[in-house]
Amino acid sequence: MNHRVTQSSKFGITILATALALMVVIACGGSEGEIGPQGPAGTQGKIGDPGRAGSTGLRGFPGAAGPEGERGAKGTTGATGNDGKSGVLAIGPGLTTAGAIEGDVASVDFDGTGEANSVARSDHDHDADYYTALELAAGTADVAWASITGVPGDLSSGGVASSVEWDAILNRPAGLDDGDDSLKAVDWNEILNRPAALNTTLGGMNCGSSEIAIFNGSTWVCGDAGPSIGDYAISSQSCGPGLVAIGIDATGNILCTTLSSNETVPFQRTKHVNTTLVIGPGDAGLWNSVTIGDDGLPVVAYEANNALYLAQCDDVLCTSSTPSIVESTGVGDLHASVIIGTDGLPLIAYKDSVNSNFKIAHCQTVGCDNSTKTTIEGTGNVGAYTSIAIGTDGLGVASYYDTTNGNLKVAHCNNTACTAADITLVDEPGDVGQYSSLAIGADGFPIISYYDVTNTALKIAHCLNLTCTSTTIETLDSAGDVGKASTIVVGIDGRALVSYFDATSNDLKTAHCSSTSCSTSTTASAVTNGGVGDWNSMTIGTDGRAIISYYDSFNGNLEIAHCDDIACTSATFVDVDTSQNVGQHTSITIGSDGLALVMYHDVVSRNLKAVHCSNSYCLPNVRNR
Secondary structure (H helix, E strand, O other), rough: OOOOOOOOHHHHHHHOHHHHHHHHHHHHHOOOOOOOOOOOOOOOOOOOOOOOOOOOOOOOOOOOOOOOOOOOOOOOOOOOOOHHHHHHOOOOOOOOOOOOOOOOOOOOOOOOOOOOOOOOOOOOOOOOOOOHHHHHHOOEEEEEEEEEOOOOOOHHHHHOOEEEEEHEEEOOOOOHHHHHOOOOOOOOEEEEEHHHHHOOOOOOOOOOOOOEEEEOOOOOOOOOOOOOOOOOOOOOOOOOOOOEEEEEEEOOOOOEOOOOOOOOOOOOOOOOEEEEEOOOOOEEEEEEEEEEEOOOEEEEEEEOEEEEEEEEEOOOOOOOOOEEEEEEOOOOOOOOOEEOOOOOOOEEEEEEEEOOOOEEEEEEEOOOOOOEEEEEEEOOOEEEEEEEEOOOOOOOEEEEEEEOOOOEEEEEEEEOOOOOOOEEEEEEEEEOOOOOEEEEEEOOOOOEEEEOOOOEEEEEEEEOOOOOOOOOEEEEEEOEEEEEEEEEEEOOOOOOEEEEOOOOOEEEEEEEOOOOOOEEEEEEEEOOOEEEEEEOOOOOOOOEEEEEEEEEEEOEEEEEEEOOOOOOOEEEEEEOOOOOEEEEEEEEEEEEOOOEEEEEEEOOOEEEEEEEOOOOOOOOOOOOO
16 A cells, blocks of 8 residues: 655644643543443354263153054964864763753763773863953952951951952962962952952951040041930030929930929938048048049048048948059149049049149059059149049040149040040139139030139139030129139039138138029028138039038038038038048048048048938938937
8 A cells, every 4th residue: 555645734733732732631530431332252262171961850751551452363273182182172972061050061981991091180160160361351250258368357347348359369379260279368468459448447446345446637546435325415405493404315305303392311310420541640631532433432532641542442431441552742732633434443633743743643443553644734833723524425524723824724535544635725814723623514515613813703614515625704703702612513403503612701602503504693602600611522412402511610620511402592501520620621422322421631630531421411310200
């Protein structure tokens, strides 16, 4: 290329100088110019080394089976045998069908001596002992259910099948399909496609003689059979005015009758029988609870020497007893409550003071010389003021006080021995739940009386189901400091009756519910002779009236009150034991002879004592003229 050279002029020099000056100005802090356009891409670099192989992908599911192919051409017919060892059997000379029912038995009728060079075969009967290849392929061959050995014996409890598809049997002996071999036992677990109903039977469960299989929501377990029809009343029943309940019919309906006013006293003039059952060392008879065993003999649970004991009386009057230690519970109040379970054995609710736990002991014998002890709740300080009963489902249900939180709780046992239980919080506002007493109402649900410490009131909780997860709660009395030492029973009218101590007036009071749920009630001061009603316990006598044992704190006596009517608006009382300072920790029941039996503590001698009443009024030396 040619370049043209010209001489520089002053004007050009001036321009150059100006440009240089401008460059100097920019370098010294002038504004930055715009970024120019991107240059062309550079040449590609070398390819890097290959990375590690990725993980293998999931294997796809196999596709559906394709359609069945066409059946192949029929093979050529085999050669006809001519030596008697092969070929089609034909009825010819020397063969006979004599004796066959359907002409399917072929017999050889030997001519002459019967000697031959081949082994002779016996008759081959193809009547009904085999299945054809067509039947096996089509799945229409059935094996009679009774012909299979080794089948579980409990199928009759729920099975409906009478046969099993032949193709469903595994491990058939070789050659069995031709019907010519002897069957051998087929293990039940080797049978495929067993009818589903047969696999849900429960005959293999090892339940006791008084238990049945029960589905608990997740699996099948052995449990109590529960009550028979008519063992409990249908809910929301009551007798009309002037009528009382005398029983329940076969359908669960209450039977009512007119209350008779003809009251009699048995022709007995004997005195009460007072017995000292346990003599020290240590305090015996604290926090006792008495009930009657299935053999008619009383059993009593009590505290002695910081341990739980159970004593079985040797006779109906309990003039002597045989005690057994159940468990050492440590220093602290025991609060025992005993009931006889559906298995005929004692069930004891109590507080273990060693660990402050609520426990239930299930006796293995009537005398409880051996037992299983279960911690029902072990969180915090729990288990005071226990009361236990047997629900209409045949299982134990117990109320108790949570000292740590000041709550009333209920535990519903999951089995006869109560080795596990469901716990429900029944009442919690404030401090509630002391002196709880539980009974089963006429509707078949638990009903509980207890003391509201915060409001110094008597309250009652009526459960709406067996486990007490739903309740109605009422305050029965709040006039003064009332509700301590409460006891609840269900009277012959089907309504709950509560005895309790009025600490303000020092009286024995009663509350009678006007309905099954006790939404309304009436209260009365049954005994008002001063200092009476503490440590009370109540039962229903054979005359339908309540009998209440309690402590006379002013005189240090054991007293018994016999209610004058069903609601116990008033009562006739008598001193039963007037020796020095007796009558605390009382517990009363009706013996197998129909008469009241009271257990109580003698503070002076520190012993457990018993008194057996000589008549329904528990009045000494009484007889009709």
